[in-house]
Amino acid sequence: MRIAINGIGVAGPTLAYWLRLYGHKPVLFEKAPALRRGGYVVDFWGSGYDVADRMQLIPDLTSDGYIIKELRGVNRQGRTRTRLKVKALQDLTQGRFLTIARSDLAARIFAACDGIAAHFGCAIAELDDDGAGVDVTLTDGRRDRFDLVIGADGLHSHIRTLAFGPQRDFERRTGLAVAAFMLPGYRPRDELTYVQHTLPHRQLSRIALRNDQTLILCVFATEAALPHDLAGQKALIADIYAKTGWEAPAILSRLDRVDELYLDRVSQIRMPDWSRGRVALLGDAAACASLLAGEGTGLAMTEAYVLAGELHKASGDYRAAFAAYHDRMGNHLQRKQDAALKFSGFFVPRSWGALFLRDLATNLAAIPFLTRWLVGASLNLDFTLPAYQRP
Ligand SMILES: Cc1cc2nc3c(=O)[nH]c(=O)nc-3n(C[C@H](O)[C@H](O)[C@H](O)COP(=O)(O)OP(=O)(O)OC[C@H]3O[C@@H](n4cnc5c(N)ncnc54)[C@H](O)[C@@H]3O)c2cc1C
Numbered sequence: 001m002r003i004a005i006n007g008i009g010v011a012g013p014t015l016a017y018w019l020r021l022y023g024h025k026p027v028l029f030e031k032a033p034a035l036r037r038g039g040y041v042v043d044f045w046g047s048g049y050d051v052a053d054r055m056q057l058i059p060d061l062t063s064d065g066y067i068i069k070e071l072r073g074v075n076r077q078g079r080t081r082t083r084l085k086v087k088a089l090q091d092l093t094q095g096r097f098l099t100i101a102r103s104d105l106a107a108r109i110f111a112a113c114d115g116i117a118a119h120f121g122c123a124i125a126e127l128d129d130d131g132a133g134v135d136v137t138l139t140d141g142r143r144d145r146f147d148l149v150i151g152a153d154g155l156h157s158h159i160r161t162l163a164f165g166p167q168r169d170f171e172r173r174t175g176l177a178v179a180a181f182m183l184p185g186y187r188p189r190d191e192l193t194y195v196q197h198t199l200p201h202r203q204l205s206r207i208a209l210r211n212d213q214t215l216i217l218c219v220f221a222t223e224a225a226l227p228h229d230l231a232g233q234k235a236l237i238a239d240i241y242a243k244t245g246w247e248a249p250a251i252l253s254r255l256d257r258v259d260e261l262y263l264d265r266v267s268q269i270r271m272p273d274w275s276r277g278r279v280a281l282l283g284d285a286a287a288c289a290s291l292l293a294g295e296g297t298g299l300a301m302t303e304a305y306v307l308a309g310e311l312h313k314a315s316g317d318y319r320a321a322f323a324a325y326h327d328r329m330g331n332h333l334q335r336k337q338d339a340a341l342k343f344s345g346f347f348v349p350r351s352w353g354a355l356f357l358r359d360l361a362t363n364l365a366a367i368p369f370l371t372r373w374l375v376g377a378s379l380n381l382d383f384t385l386p387a388y389q390r391p
Pocket of ligand 1: 006007008009010011012029030031032036040041042043044102122123124152153154155156157158159178180282283284285288289290291293294295296297298299300
C-alpha cells in the first residue's frame with residue numbers, strides 16, 4: 001500500500017521504517033522546514049528500547065545519549081535534600097535505559113529511513129476518504145491519493161482534528177505547563193546529574209549536556225492560556241520563577257539571550273479508538289501520555305512497530321489491522337496514562353506538606369532494598385513486543 005504519514009518526529013519515521021520492511025510504500029510529510037533540533041532530553045527505555053534494538057539503533061543512541069548517574073534535589077540555598085542514584089533504574093532495566101535529546105533520537109530514526117520519500121515544509125492540509133482511498137491536499141496546494149493516511153503529528157495533531165474533531169474533545173489537561181531551553185556556557189555544571197529545585201506548584205531543573213550546553217527545564221502549575229510569542233513566553237517564565245531561589249536569578253538573567261524556547265501545556269490525549277476509515281493515529285497524536293510518563297518516545301515507537309506489524313499480518317485488510325493495533329495497545333497506553341497522572345503531584349507537589357512527603361519517599365527509594373519496590377513498580381515493564389513474521 002501507499003501510505004502517507006504526517007509528522008517526522010519519533011512515531012512517524014519508526015512507522016515508515018517498518019512499513020518499508022514489509023513491502024509498503026510510505027511517504028513522510030513534516031510541517032517544519034527540517035528535522036527539529038534542540039528541545040529537551042528524554043529518558044528512553046522499555047518496549048521502545050526493544051524496538052530501537054530491532055532497528056539496530058542502540059549503538060548510535062548510546063553514543064549520542066547520556067547515562068545519567070544521579071537525580072539530585074536541592075533547596076533554595078543549593079544544599080542537597082534528596083539523592084537518587086540512577087543506577088537503580090539501570091539495574092531494574094538490565095542496563096536498557098538511557099537519556100538522549102529527543103531531536104537526536106528522532107534524527108537517528110529518520111536516518112534509518114534513508115531512501116523513503118520525505119517532504120519537509122509540506123504537510124497534509126485536507127483529507128477526503130472516499131472508502132477506496134484517501135485524497136489528500138498538501139499545504140503547498142498539490143494533491144495526491146493514498147491507500148491509508150497516518151497522523152503521527154504529535155500532541156496537537158492536525159490529522160486528528162480533520163478525522164476525529166477538535167482537540168478539546170480528547171485532551172485531558174494536567175494543570176501543568178513545561179518550558180525548556182538551552183543555556184550555553186552556564187555554570188555551575190554537574191556532569192551526568194539531573195539537578196532539580198522544587199517548590200509547591202513549580203520545579204526548575206538543569207542538566208549539563210555536551211558542547212557546554214545546559215538544558216533548563218521548568219514545569220509549573222497554571223490553568224491560564226500560554227503565550228505564543230517568544231517575548232511573552234520569557235515574561236511568563238520570569239514571572240513564575242521570580243522568587244524561586246536557588247539558581248533562578250542566574251538562569252532568568254540569561255533568558256534574554258535565549259532565541260529558541262519550547263513551551264506547552266502538559267496534556268494527555270485520550271480517545272476511545274484511533275482510526276476512522278482509512279485514517280489512523282499514532283504516538284502522541286493518538287494517546288499522548290505526557291512527560292509525566294517519562295516514556296512517550298518509547299511508547300510512540302512501540303505503537304509504530306505494532307501498527308506496521310498488524311498491517312503486515314492482516315495482508316492488506318486495514319480494518320482488521322487498525323482494530324488489532326488498538327486491541328494490543330489501547331489498555332496498555334491507558335494504564336501508562338493513569339500512572340502518569342498519579343505521578344503529577346509527585347513531579348510538581350501542590351503544597352509544602354506534599355513536597356515534604358515527596359522528598360521523604362525519594363530518600364526512601366534511594367535505600368537499595370526499597371528501590372525495586374518503590375521505583376520498579378512505577379516502570380511497568382510489562383509489555384512484550386509481539387513477533388511479526390519478516391518477509
Ligand atoms: C519536556 C518534555 C519531556 C519529555 N520527557 C520524556 C521522557 O523522559 N521520555 C520519553 O520517552 N518521552 C518524553 N516526552 C514525551 C515525548 O517527547 C513524546 O511522547 C514523543 O516525542 C512523541 O512522539 P511523536 O512522534 O508522537 O510526536 P513528536 O515527537 O511531537 O513529533 C511530531 C512531529 O509532527 C510534526 N507536526 C506537528 N504538526 C504537524 C502538522 N500539522 N503537519 C505535519 N507535521 C506536523 C512536528 O513538527 C513533529 O516533528 C517528553 C515530552 C516533553 C514535552
